[in-house]
Amino acid sequence: MGPDVEEAATVHLPRPARRSVLLLTGALLLTACGSGSGSSDGPATRGARAVAFDNCGRRVTVGAPPKRAVSLNQGTTEIMLSLGLADRMAGTATWTDPVLKGLEKADAKVPRLADDQPSFESVLAAEPDFVAASFASTLSAGGVAPREKFEELGVPTYLSPADCEGKDNSGDGDGSRTRPLAMDTVYREVEELARVFGVEDRGEELVARLKSRVAKAASGVRAEDTTVLYWFANQESPYMAGCCGAPGVITNALGAKNVLDDSRQEWPQVSWETVADRDPDVLVVGDLTRRSQTAESAAKKIAFLESHPATRNMRAVKGKSYVLLSGQAMNPTIRTVEGVEKVAAALRAHGLAG
Template sequence: MPPIASTVRRTALLLAGLVLLTACGGGGNEPAAGTAEDGAADGFPVTLKNCGRTVTVDAAPRHAVSLNQGSTEILLSLGLADRLAGTATWTDPVMKGLEKDESTVPRLAENQPSSEKVLAEEPDFVTASFESTLGKGGVASRDQFEELGVPTYLSPSDCAGKENTGSSDGSRTETLTMDAVYGEVRDLAKVFGVPERGEKLVASLRGRVDKATADIDASGTTMLYWFANAEAPYLAGCCGAPGIITEELGAKNVFDDTHEEWPQINWETVADRNPDVLVIGDLTRKSQTAESAGKKIAFLESNPATKNLDAVKHKRYVLLSGQAMNPTIRTVEGVERVAAGLRSFGLAG
């Protein structure tokens, strides 16, 4: 990450006019005093407890920056493209139906942008899906943004019941549920002054999950989720977004005995566990080996340790976007696609 000290000096005057304030404290993600429910004339200020901080926004953001695809797609789904000054860090094409809105928002970087590039947009609000984006080694820390008067918001799914320590993707102390994602939708809708849109989006997502899982019973079916990397593959542990999908369908993740979010596990261990179905990330980024589903399948069908897996021999593959395998609104897409795959394989009860 480029040094931020010089950026602070150069941009302080530009940002001095911002009236959005934040303060440290608290934990969790519950509404706090001063929210729209307290009867302020225009619903502001809005105050939220978010990942160990209390975030107060005095007016609806008009020039926000979203630093991860997951948070961006929530904002676009809420009809807030005209309030976004920029987005960054994409793994996949934008969610279907959002292409037109997404095309109107500047993309600051395909991956992680510099702090200078973000601050050049003079944001009045910054949101991200992962603590690594707003922490050490990321774009800039939440403290650094807030020293400039720029409130920040972090997806609760990346902090509630999760330890983000070390160089890994963290580990879960509690099983993630869609409630954390629904909470993020509601929070962002409230911050932008459109709470009714948030409730409508949550209702739609719930309805899709209910429809996808109606009368399905995949008990006895084992699955493996492969996100990226061929040499030392990142495979899903028990309790993140893939855990939501597995739980909704009543199936079993062959690596549900690890609480790491995306542990790197060798292929010999995968062969020993021999999953019935392989859920494969189909990514368009180019930061790891075997990002696309095509490259993953070619590897599986040629590698001596994997070519004799039951799932490979019977070509029981379900392809998902990277975002569907992360805790985002597209996890619902994951539930739908895996459910459809299990039905087509005759493994849905």
């Protein structure tokens, strides 16, 4: 589920900041003009060849491997850190969970601009030469800033294809899927970011490891008779997963059934009466550390489920058939692989894996 988006505000820069932004703009435009151009057929090379590709309906050209990249969402951040790019990152923002295990030292090297959504000014102050985001809402008028604002300053932008391809973000909420998400789209994001930074070999190695983990986790699991429900956040009007986002990838990999697979919304808000009526075998609950919604942590979610009159007698609640996942595992990220692993392990532990 995407971050909560605050209402956009007009950017008013104080005089010193205006001067800094103008200097940054000139430097970036000179860099872009002097970086050369070329075909996008070959690998990115340091300072020698532009990389160009289509990204969410836009043509993106990166003149040289970035040296001061800013990642506006945890999903793109963890890809960059996994590719060994901490030394080429000038900032990160919008975190729902602790950083992926094993990346703590790399993450500590990169300035955190904000735990939540940063301001446009704070991103510009980091003097980025490349900006990446996981959600269309982040690079919009209601988010940090529209992509055009960065591009006017000579800063190329990248949006995770998992949040735009086969997805309609035009309405309210977190959008709807016009076709189911596939992990291949996430793998392509890894490969494209690796190409932007000229580390294609690292991208290929990371994708190979992720594919191997999914295959191993799903091996031997036969959960056709098992029903699942995914709760991301909010106890008043809970966000539950529809059919076709990252939870759909997890469910389909294991052959299980999402009890809300009749909704193509990414995260429809449903009533607790509906949840109780669907009565899944397993409840997958988001264990988030952010504080923008009610019932963010798994502990608070479980306490609510076991006390609410509409849910306390559900099969999964009475049997304590819970699976705890990070928010990133429930979003279309490399940690969706972690979701496959943990749900598979839980189904085996509860005797529901066939």
